[in-house]
Amino acid sequence: MTPKKVSVEVEGRQLALSNLDKNLYPEFTKGEVIDYYVKIAPVMLPHLTNRPATRIRYPDGIDGGSFFEKNAPAHTPDWIRTQTLPTPGSSKGRTELDFIVIDDLPTLVWCANMAALELHVPQWKVGPRGAVHSPDLMVFDLDPGAPASIAEACEVAHKLRELLADDGLESYPKTSGKKGLHLYVPIKENDRTSEYAKECAERLAASHKDLVVSRMEKRLRKGKIFVDWSQNNPAKTTVAPYSLRAARSPSASTPVTWEELEKSSPGDLTFSPDEVLERVDEHGDLLAPLLDNPQRLP
Template sequence: MADKATRVRIDGHVLSLSNLDKVLYPEVGFTKGEVLDYYSRIAPALLPRLTDRPLTRKRWPDGVSGQPFFEKNVPRGTPDWVRTVTVASPGSTRDREEVEYVVADDLPTLVWLANLAALELHVPQWRVGPRGGVRRPDLLVVDLDPGPPADLVACCEVALLLRDLFDADGLRAWAKTSGGKGMQLYVPIAETSGETTSAYAKELAGKLAHDHPELVVSSMRRSLRPGKVLLDWSQNNPAKTTIAAYSLRGRETPTVSTPLTWEEVEGCEEADALSFGPAEVLDRVEELGDLFAELSTLEQRLP
């Protein structure tokens, strides 16, 4: 017998939520209802990370033991109250087809996406305006990806070196885990071109790779990566997206891409110490607030 749908009203919109008891993370028995609960409760911190940003979703309709798929275009049956925006596929030529994205600006849209088993939420470093016009990037992101046996502890060591370079240029950076083995550093900036942010991030990555060759690599060549941390500056290409802060990950257990304090980065001695699940992240936000709050308001200029 099919699971009976549950109808709820959120901010004036009626949603039909289905299969709430379905287990999406079999290893720990974490259900779709628990996914919906997490996204509903984390929304005040998560939504500012998604607002005005075309959203790429990674969905696991059969749970994380099943086959996932990335989704950019709006799915069939999208409610008419969901905000969408149609833009040229980033990095494409004029004659390539456009993409109609979902833009998750509000709680009903976030809950609707969670009901579709959109566990992972990925966003670009640029936004769209109120009429859908594409704006220039307002974030610079460097992805720190460890090549085994390097791990999150090594990423933290590199993050501190990278923070020092940002500091030297008068820039403040914020750190978060990827929800997996790596992490990302974010620098909120005044809107500038993707070419400019990419070139600046590439320059810093190259400097660290030169100064710390035993620890850092800036080349994408896989043969160079074992035991080192790749500084992936290419995340600043307008065609790229990065996992949003506070998004779940589709791993064996429900980990979360979690903002960190610099004290936590400085004190990292075990990778597992900076791995957080939904309940822990909700507790952290209650205790520490949204550690990424300033990213929505601070504009810094690249040197």
């Protein structure tokens, strides 16, 4: 039986890992969660670096409830990078919080040990002295309204890809890890991403009224794909590439190819942690262009 606590060294940092045998999913332990994050770190960390992280923690597993954590808890090790950032409109009345920035493997392992199954980040970065940069990513969340499914989301993703290409922008898809898709566009830093993304969603909805909706009201979404442009609001976040998601079986938000979206049936677009690692061995990081291919927003 695994001891309650195990002391390990990760890149020169000492971490006390606890309850590694505890099931965070019905058949997936905290030890397996940490192992996944260690193995996926080489491709995941570049998408987390310099982005303040919101963690969704499941200390008693997916059946035991969860909570969002933006602020660094009091027991955060002093070697973890934190950044004090304004939080206007906070539901708790806080004007600023100390965010954790996951720049290295020890921090990622520490978060996993805290049962932070899901890691969410904004579309902008912070500089080394805390300066908030303009967004360098634009994202669209394609969310199916039942009875529509990820199959219809794939269809809409291709239409949105064409619309963006007409504006000179290349886009890159990943699964949300649940029922939808995310479409990313790497851009040169720009404060107009939310405005432009909204305009794109409205254009797509106008030309495909039977399939696409761009407005937030849930009553409008039945049988359609909601193209959610609102995650470009600087106050919002999107689940990070390769992050686990809370579901009955562990799955991850997984980069995919356009060919896969064209050929796949819905069941083909759910990936277990092992499958994600196998895909990285085969394809490398399909979202690498987000890191080094900034495009000018029209």
